[in-house]
Amino acid sequence: MQYRKLHDADLDAANAFLADHAATSMILRGNLRTAGIERRRHPLSGSWFGAVANDGAIQAIIAQFGNGNVFVQAADNQTVPTQLTEAFLADPLRPVAGVFGEADQAADMLGQLGLAGSEFAINASDILYGLDLANLVVPVNARADDFQMVDAEKVERSTLLSWLRAYEIEALGAEDTPVLDSKVASRLVQSLDARNLWALIVEGKAVSLSGFNAQLPDMVQVGPVWTPPEYRSNGYARILVAKTLLAARARGVTRAILSTDSEAAAKAYEALGFEKIGRYRLALLKSPMQLGKMSAA
Known part of the structure; x- marks a missing residue:
């Protein structure tokens, strides 16, 4: 398993992974579709990091966008791989404005980033709704x-x-x-x-x-x-x-x-x-x- 920054060559794998967890990945999917991975000058561009298996499949993602917000997707796990967080932190990043994602995963990310005890404008575990x-x-x-x-x-x-x-x-x-x-x-x-x-x-x-x-x-x-x-x-x-x-x-x-x-x-x-x-x-x-x-x- 590699824990690294994602590149344009990872685009299909990232799309496939996020589509399998669509309900908690809409912002990630939308931004990826609009701006891709390495279109740095696009308003919705971001820095993308992934847990990448040997066959190229992606098993977790952390992404930070221009407004400073961090989004996480760790599939069906309650936690984000610490090695992925380390890769994210090792790269130059913007000040973090917020963390978003499935409730347990986002809470875990806050803890790993040392932000759990910070002052929040809002830190809410909202009910997620879906409709066919x-x-x-x-x-x-x-x-x-x-x-x-x-x-x-x-x-x-x-x-x-x-x-x-x-x-x-x-x-x-x-x-x-x-x-x-x-x-x-x-x-x-x-x-x-x-x-x-x-x-x-x-x-x-x-x-x-x-x-x-x-x-x-x-x-x-x-x-x-x-x-x-x-x-x-x-x-x-x-x-x-x-x-x-x-x-x-x-x-x-x-x-x-x-x-x-x-x-x-x-x-x-x-x-x-x-x-x-x-x-x-x-x-x-x-x-x-x-x-x-x-x-x-």
Whole structure:
């Protein structure tokens, strides 16, 4: 077994490995499909490390992307190979902003990186949901003319920025600082370019937002989903998510996943047919931390 940095020659093996663990690898799969392994100047490029068997098959992956977030995939194991963590730490890396992955694996990664006792904006083991889109339960009024889904680009930019900012603070524990403005603006530009963000219009007003934060020909990951407090309890988010999934199904997507730690949101998703399939950890540090070679356990 080799524990090393991955290269373009490993692309097929990485895709095959991640496809076998699709529900907990959507960001990894999406970024790999879009940016590959060694397209360093692409906004979604990253540094990829793998546990590579003698036959070239990959059995675990650690990847860090430009925003500092680290994603892990260790198949059906609860831990990440320490030799892989050592290889990751031995290579020049960005300050770590957060760790994401299957809940136990991400917690193990935090421990190996010496981050378990750090201050987090959020460190949540969300419930992971999956849905075969053939079983999507469409709200009765979702197709009514009163509810229109539009590309987010048709909504005022100031509204989108305000909503995404509020989402980051409420859902992801972000601090209300000028730095957040820059982060939200960058995220909005990427979403509009990718055309993966939509709004629900009711009586001429935008009332809810939903998107896909990862999408592949066969599968999408739902998020962010945001409804301003003044428009909540009307079922708007459920209607909009259903509409986005209907559109995805029409172009051949067969499965959707999402994660949440909100009881209210969970009820809305379950009403659409989503079922619990595991747990996914989102661990975002309050401030990025630069790690050294001696951080591994």
